Amino acid sequence: xxxxxxxxxxxLATRLEVPFLDSDEEIVRAANMSIAEIFERDGEAFFRxxxxxxxxxxxxxxxxxxxxxxxxxMAERNRxxxxxxxxxxxxxxDLELLWNRVKHKxxxxxxxTPDPKATLTEIYEARVPVYELxxxxxxxxxxxxxxxxxxxxxxxxxxxxxVLEEIPA
Numbered sequence: 001x002x003x004x005x006x007x008x009x010x011x012l013a014t015r016l017e018v019p020f021l022d023s024d025e026e027i028v029r030a031a032n033m034s035i036a037e038i039f040e041r042d043g044e045a046f047f048r049x050x051x052x053x054x055x056x057x058x059x060x061x062x063x064x065x066x067x068x069x070x071x072x073x074m075a076e077r078n079r080x081x082x083x084x085x086x087x088x089x090x091x092x093x094d095l096e097l098l099w100n101r102v103k104h105k106x107x108x109x110x111x112x113t114p115d116p117k118a119t120l121t122e123i124y125e126a127r128v129p130v131y132e133l134x135x136x137x138x139x140x141x142x143x144x145x146x147x148x149x150x151x152x153x154x155x156x157x158x159x160x161x162x163v164l165e166e167i168p169a
Contacts, residue, residue: 002099003140004093006022006067016065019065021061027051044071051068055081059082059085066086087163091138092140093139097140136160138152
């Protein structure tokens with residue numbers, strides 16, 4: 001969370017002239033409630049099952065940029081599905097960069113704790129080893145603009161001609 005999945009994903013989709021899809025937004029739309037409300041009412045396990053269903057449906061659609069929630073990649077079933085049908089990309093960001101981006105937001109249900117930075121640290125330390133299993137990665141830098149990060153992603157995707165055949169001018 002806070003790595004730039006949505007901002008970079010939207011810019012990348014625009015640059016590649018494909019739709020931008022967000023699995024969290026699709027879940028919210030289908031449930032007609034926020035992710036925080038789903039977590040509170042039905043629990044994380046229920047949410048994760050719906051998340052896998054939505055990711056599968058979106059991957060079966062036309063070519064697009066798909067942003068998933070931060071926890072989606074933790075499930076092996078999701079990692080396999082994403083790699084089998086496309087390419088998984090890690091936007092690699094250090095903990096301080098992520099904290100600076102999320103500390104003033106109240107839309108992160110997993111950070112609604114007495115010590116949100118400690119919670120983020122625990123999540124980060126648990127997830128980074130799994131995130132490193134992504135097919136490709138791009139390092140995020142605090143001074144990168146969205147456009148610069150998007151170009152860095154394109155350069156990495158060029159190494160995967162099975163995924164990125166050509167780049168619109």
